[in-house]
Amino acid sequence: xxxxxxxxxxxxxxxxxxxxxxxxxxxxxxxxxxxxxxxxxxxxxxxxxxxxxxxxxxxxxxxxxxxxxxxxxxxxxxxxxxxxxxxxxxxxxxxxxxxxxxxxxxxxxxxxxxxxxxxxxxxxxxxxxxxxxxxxxxxxxxxxxxxxxxxxxxxxxxxxxxxxxxxxxxxxxxxxxxxxxxxxxxxxxxxxxxxxxxxxxxxxxxxxxxxxxxxxxxxxxxxxxxxxxxxx
Amino acid sequence: xxxxxxxxxxxxxxxxxxxxxxxxxxxxxxxxxxxxxxxxxxxxxxxxxxxxxxxxxxxxxxxxxxxxxxxxxxxxxxxxxxxxxxxxxxxxxxxxxxxxxxxxxxxxxxxxxxxxxxxxxxxxxxxxxxxxxxxxxxxxxxxxxxxxxxxxxxxxxxxxxxxxxxxxxxxxxxxxxxxxxxxxxxxxxxxxxxxxxxxxxxxxxxxxxxxxxxxxxxxxxxxxxxxxxxxxxxxxxxxxxxxxxxxxxxxxxxxxxxxxxxxxxxxxxxxxxxxxxxxxxxxxxxxxxxxxxxxxxxxxxxxxxxxxxxxxxxxxxxxxxxxxxxxxxxxxxxxxxxxxxxxxxxxx
Numbered sequence: 417x418x419x420x421x422x423x424x425x426x427x428x429x430x431x432x433x434x435x436x437x438x439x440x441x442x443x444x445x446x447x448x449x450x451x452x453x454x455x456x457x458x459x460x461x462x463x464x465x466x467x468x469x470x471x472x473x474x475x476x477x478x479x480x481x482x483x484x485x486x487x488x489x490x491x492x493x494x495x496x497x498x499x500x501x502x503x504x505x506x507x508x509x510x511x512x513x514x515x516x517x518x519x520x521x522x523x524x525x526x527x528x529x530x531x532x533x534x535x536x537x538x539x540x541x542x543x544x545x546x547x548x549x550x551x552x553x554x555x556x557x558x559x560x561x562x563x564x565x566x567x568x569x570x571x572x573x574x575x576x577x578x579x580x581x582x583x584x585x586x587x588x589x590x591x592x593x594x595x596x597x598x599x600x601x602x603x604x605x606x607x608x609x610x611x612x613x614x615x616x617x618x619x620x621x622x623x624x625x626x627x628x629x630x631x632x633x634x635x636x637x638x639x640x641x642x643x644x645x646x647x648x
Numbered sequence: 649x650x651x652x653x654x655x656x657x658x659x660x661x662x663x664x665x666x667x668x669x670x671x672x673x674x675x676x677x678x679x680x681x682x683x684x685x686x687x688x689x690x691x692x693x694x695x696x697x698x699x700x701x702x703x704x705x706x707x708x709x710x711x712x713x714x715x716x717x718x719x720x721x722x723x724x725x726x727x728x729x730x731x732x733x734x735x736x737x738x739x740x741x742x743x744x745x746x747x748x749x750x751x752x753x754x755x756x757x758x759x760x761x762x763x764x765x766x767x768x769x770x771x772x773x774x775x776x777x778x779x780x781x782x783x784x785x786x787x788x789x790x791x792x793x794x795x796x797x798x799x800x801x802x803x804x805x806x807x808x809x810x811x812x813x814x815x816x817x818x819x820x821x822x823x824x825x826x827x828x829x830x831x832x833x834x835x836x837x838x839x840x841x842x843x844x845x846x847x848x849x850x851x852x853x854x855x856x857x858x859x860x861x862x863x864x865x866x867x868x869x870x871x872x873x874x875x876x877x878x879x880x881x882x883x884x885x886x887x888x889x890x891x892x893x894x895x896x897x898x899x900x901x902x903x904x905x906x907x908x909x910x911x912x913x914x915x916x917x918x919x920x921x922x923x924x925x926x927x928x929x930x931x932x933x934x935x936x937x938x939x940x941x942x943x944x945x946x947x948x949x950x951x952x953x954x955x956x957x958x959x960x961x962x963x964x965x966x967x968x969x970x971x972x973x974x975x976x977x978x979x980x981x982x983x984x985x986x987x988x989x990x991x992x993x994x995x996x
Contacts, residue, residue: 466853492855504850506843517843520836521855566855 419444419601420465420496420570425475427464434460436625442570447592447602449616449633451609453645456622458605459501462572466498467491479569492521497568501575501605503559505547512543514558518565525567526598532561535591553584560591564600571595573604577611589615609641623647664968675819679812691815691883693920694822695876696904700916701825702872703901708911709833710865711845713766715898716773719757719780720750720870722892724877729790729887732801739801740813743878750874754867762862774895781893795888798881814882821879825872830913830969832868841865903941907948909955913969918957 422440426433434457442448452458463469464484465476471484483491497518506514515532533540536557542550547558556576563571577585592602592615606612612619613633621629621644629636629644636644678687699721706712727746732739761772785793802810832838840861843851852858881887900923908919926944930937952959961967 468849468853487857488852489855489857492853498853500850500853504847506846506850508842508846509839513839513842517839517851517856518854520840562854 417444418442419479421477422461422465423475423477425461425464425471427460427469427471429469434625435464438622438625438627440620440627440630442601442603443618444569444601445596445599446617447596447604447615449612449619450603450605450622451607451612451619451641451645452622455624457625458622459574461622462498462574462603462605465491465570465572466496489521492566492568493523495523495567495569496572497563497566497570498572499556499559499563499574499576501578503555505555505558505562507546507548509547510544511539511547511550511558514547515539515561515565518562521566523567527564527567529565532564535564535594536561551584553580553588556580556584556588557591560588564595568600570601570603573602575605575607577606577608585611609645613641621645660966661968668968672823676816679808679815684811687811687815688883689924691818693924694818695880695883696900696920696923697916698818698821698825698876699873699897700901700904700908700919701829701913702869702876703898704905704910704913704916705829705832705872706865706869707902708905708915709838709841709845710862710869712862712866713770714761714773715770715895715902716761716775716777717869717873717901718893718895718897719773719777720754720873721877721880721897722777722780722784722889723750723753724874724879725881725887725892726784726790727874728878728881729796729798732798733796736801739798739805739882740817743817743875743882746878747871747875750877751867751871754870755863757870758863758866762859762866777893777895777898781889784889784893791888793889795886795891797886799885802882802885814879817879818883821872821876825876826913826917828868828872833913837861837864903945905955906945907955909957909959909961911954912957912961912967914961914967915955915957919955922956 418441420440420442422438425438425440426436428434438457438461440461450458450461460469464471465478467483467486467488467490473484474482476482476484478491478494478496481494483494483496486494506517509517512529515529533543536554538554539557539561542554547555550558560571560573560576563573576588580588589611592604595602604612604615616633618631619629619633619636619641620627621641623644624647628647629640675690678690682690699717703714703717706714706717724746727749728739728742731737731742731745737745757776761769761776764772784790790796805813833841840851840856843854843856844858844861848858877892881892884891904919904923905916906919907922908917909915922944923941926941927937930940933940948955954962
C-alpha cells in the first residue's frame with residue numbers, strides 16, 4: 417500500500433527546472449533508498465514532499481490525501497519528518513533541547529526522549545552538552561532523533577552518511593531496523609550504491625531530474641544501476 | 649569536584665536572587681524614603697530596562713533587528729493622550745490599554761515589514777515609524793506637530809499619589825517585563841524562537857511555524873513597548889510626534905542591549921546601569937557626551953561582542969537567569985562543558 421505517491425511532479429527554482437515528470441511510490445513500512453549523482457534532484461524531491469518547496473496541486477499524495485501546497489508545519493503534523501542534509505542542528509541549544517524542538521508538532525506515537533536515548537545511547541551521556549561539541553556521527557544521531565521526536569509515518573533522511581567515517585556510518589545504519597520495526601517508513605538518500613542496496617527494500621535512481629530506475633534491488637544488475645546512475 | 653562547582657554556582661545564584669528580592673522590597677517602599685528626583689531617576693531606570701528588554705527579546709532571541717521600535721512607544725504615548733484627555737479614562741488605567749492597542753497595531757505593521765529580510769527589514773521598520781510621526785504631525789485634534797500637554801488629565805490626582813503610582817508602575821514594568829522575557833524564553837515558544845534564530849529551514853521542516861513564531865515575538869515586544877510608552881509620557885507630561893516617534897528611543901534600546909549583552913536577560917539591566925553611570929559622569933561635557941557614548945559602544949562591539957554581561961557570564965560561568973542554556977561547569981568525568989537540566993515541563 418502506497419504511503420506517499422508522487423505523480424508527474426515537475427518543480428524547480430524559478431526558471432531553473434530540476435525535476436521533470438517524476439513518478440514515485442513509497443510503500444508503507446518499507447525502506448527505500450534513493451541514489452543519484454550530485455544535482456540529480458534528490459534533495460529537491462525531498463523538499464517538495466516536506467512542503468519546503470511548493471509543488472503543483474495533486475502532484476503529491478500522502479496517506480491518500482493531496483499535500484502539495486500544504487505548509488510545512490501541517491505536513492509535519494500529518495507525519496512526514498526530514499533529517500536535512502548537513503544536519504542543520506540548532507547550535508545554541510543542547511542535545512536534549514534539539515530533540516525537544518523535534519517534538520514541537522506534538523504528534524503522539526512510540527518515540528519519546530527515552531526511546532531516542534535507547535536507540536542512541538551515546539546521546540544520553542551528552543544530553544546537556546551544547547550540540548556543537550558532539551562528534552559528526554553523534555550530531556547525525558541528534559538529527560535523526562530530532563526527526564523521530566515528531567513520530568513520523570515517513571522519515572526522509574538526506575545524505576546521512578555524508579562526511580562520516582565508515583564505522584560511524586555503520587552505527588547509524590544500525591538504527592534503521594529499529595525504526596522500521598515501529599512501522600515507520602524510511603526513505604534514505606545515499607551516495608554509496610552498495611550500502612543503499614544492502615539496506616533497502618526498493619531502490620530508486622534519479623538522473624538529471626528523471627527517474628531512471630525503480631524497483632527491488634535484486635531485480636537489477638550492477639550494470640543496470642551504473643547505467644541508470646551515470647547515463648549511457 | 650565538578651559537583652562542588654555546580655553547587656557553588658547555584659548558591660551564588662540563590663544569593664543574588666535573595667539580594668534582588670530585598671532590593672525590590674526597598675525599591676517598592678521608595679516613595680516613603682526617596683525624594684522626588686530620586687524617585688524619577690529610579691523610574692527612568694526601570695522603564696529603560698523595560699524597553700531594552702523588549703528590543704533584546706526581538707533582536708537577541710528572535711533575530712529580528714528592528715530600528716523602528718519607537719513606533720510602539722509613540723502609539724503607547726498617543727493612546728494615553730487620547731484616552732485620558734478626550735475619553736476621560738484614568739491615566740493609570742490607560743497604560744495596560746496602551747499595551748493592547750500597540751499590540752493590535754503590531755499585527756498589520758508586521759504584515760508589511762515581515763515581507764522584508766535583514767537590513768531591508770530594519771529600514772522598513774524605521775520607515776513605518778516615520779510614517780506614523782508624519783501622519784500625526786497632520787492631525788490638529790491631538791496637537792499636530794507641536795503635540796499636546798497631559799497636565800489637565802492629571803490635575804485632579806493629588807501630587808504624592810500621582811508620583812508614587814507612576815513610580816510603582818514603572819518599577820512593575822521594569823521587573824515584570826524582565827521576568828516576562830525570562831518566562832517566554834523558558835517556554836515552548838522560547839525554544840521555537842531560538843530554533844528559528846539558529847536555522848529557519850531546519851525549524852520549518854520540524855513543524856515550527858516560523859512566520860507565526862516571529863509574529864508572536866513581534867506582538868509581545870509591541871505590547872511591552874506600548875505600556876512603557878504610555879508610562880514614559882505619563883512622566884514627561886507632554887506628547888509630540890517628534891519626541892514620541894523619535895529614533896532616539898530605539899538608539900537607546902540598542903545601545904543598552906549591545907553594551908549590556910545581547911541575548912541575555914541580565915544584559916539590559918547591566919546596560920542601563922552603564923548608561924546611567926556614563927550619563928552622570930559626562931553631564932558636563934556637552935556634545936562630547938554623545939561622542940564618548942558612541943565610542944564606548946564601538947569598543948564593546950569590537951572587544952566584547954556579547955556585551956559586558958556576555959563577557960562576565962563566559963568568564964565566570966555565572967547566570968542570574970539561566971536561559972541561554974549554556975552554563976558551563978567543568979566536569980572531571982567528561983571533561984567538556986555541560987548544561988543545566990531542562991526544566992521539567994519540557995521533558996514531560
